[in-house]
Amino acid sequence: MPAGSVGVSATGRPIRVGVIGTGALGFHHARLLRRMPGIEFAGIYDKNPARAAEVAQQLETVAHPSLEALLERVDAVTVAVPTPAHAAVGLAVLGRGIALLMEKPLADTVPGAEQLVRRAGERGVVLQVGHVERFNRAVRAAAPYLDEPRFLQIDRLAPFQPRGTDVAVILDLMIHDLDLVLELVRSDVADVRATGVPLLTTHVDIANARIEFANGAIANVTASRVSRERTRKLRIFQPTGYFSLDLAQGTGEFYRLKPGWQSLAATRLEQIVEHVRLEAPEAEPLKLELESFLRAVRGEEEVVVSGAAGAQALALAFRVADAVQASPLATARP
Known part of the structure; x- marks a missing residue:
């Protein structure tokens, strides 16, 4: 099965999870994920190498040199990059069959959001949107x-x-x-x-x-x-x-x-x-959101805020x- 599908839990190994974007929100994604049981925290990627290195040192994790390097090592990611980059980064993630939690809004355009929803459906992977309220x-x-x-x-x-x-x-x-x-x-x-x-x-x-x-x-x-x-x-x-x-x-x-x-x-x-x-x-609402995402990746529950819901809000x-x-x-x- 593709990485990020419900088959991941069937392998008996922890889900490998990473964070893309380590600004104000992404930092907290990484902070919480690295301490969660039942997963292997695979590290972070940020297009600003200095910021990535700073966060990696603070959280004692790995800063990957490229997006591709991180995606080769994960089953699921959370993405907290600037809104205009959501669609491009999300498509790169979903295209590899990797489960995705995208911070809100799902994209900066409705066609971009709909494209992400379609790609997730085509690959059969979880797409959740970070409407933390x-x-x-x-x-x-x-x-x-x-x-x-x-x-x-x-x-x-x-x-x-x-x-x-x-x-x-x-x-x-x-x-x-x-x-x-x-x-x-x-x-x-x-x-x-x-x-x-x-x-x-x-x-x-x-x-x-x-x-x-x-x-x-x-x-x-x-x-x-x-x-x-x-x-x-x-x-x-x-x-x-x-x-x-x-x-x-x-x-x-x-x-x-x-x-x-x-x-x-x-x-x-x-x-x-x-x-x-x-x-x-x-x-902490963000902790609950991340735990919900991981349960959805494991196939233990339905996605709480689906890609379709995120596109509708957008x-x-x-x-x-x-x-x-x-x-x-x-x-x-x-």
Whole structure:
């Protein structure tokens, strides 16, 4: 079987895993993977030899001199290179039959993302996308209570930093929430309205989107990378109650009507509303994501965030970007 397929676990040897790209995110991929049981950490590759050497020394691992050198020694890789390089690097990985966890977004264009999905299907290997908020403690804790969300309000605000500014905030930050919205609502997108402006870069730095779904649900999503304070909050309204999730803290609350509330002689809201503090085991979301990827490679579970899901989130991101460009405030590239 090709490397990276479920046949790897059948050989009885550990899966050989490497990391491509050792910037801010890639460093943490390598940090976590090198300590995980049941795998052989095969090392790293970065196109910047000095950075690769620095990380290799810090983590006591091998820095390979070329992408090809690393790919000859692995069954699976995680890729955390700049977004414009995702498609090219991903195709090189999948073309060798190697399982791939690609950091979000899956690619910088929808055709590029679709090409990766096709190549993974042709080679029969795992393709997972790094939408790490799926593994957020608050999201995991809310899952048992979710029941047809009807309105979602998401705010993701961050201070400015140069990393990620090669693309608009829609692809850099908002795409996390677009993926969450698609997963939570699970309906076709009917309409997108958006606005946004560039402030510190030549791309859109703050954007707001109103997304209407075929089933009537609505999501209002705001993302900024020019805010003073860091905020990641998700509010969900559904027929059975209301969620308030703090994604930054991994905490959440659920408010729902008490059973038989119609018959209660209540004079205050708290007398008919039950407050549920949402709980889930504490764990680093990236660690959970990597463990999930490895289980999928071994054939122990389905991929949590498939290539198709990643492509769908990217397509919605470009619909938002197009809506921004059509708005009166548009003065930047998507």
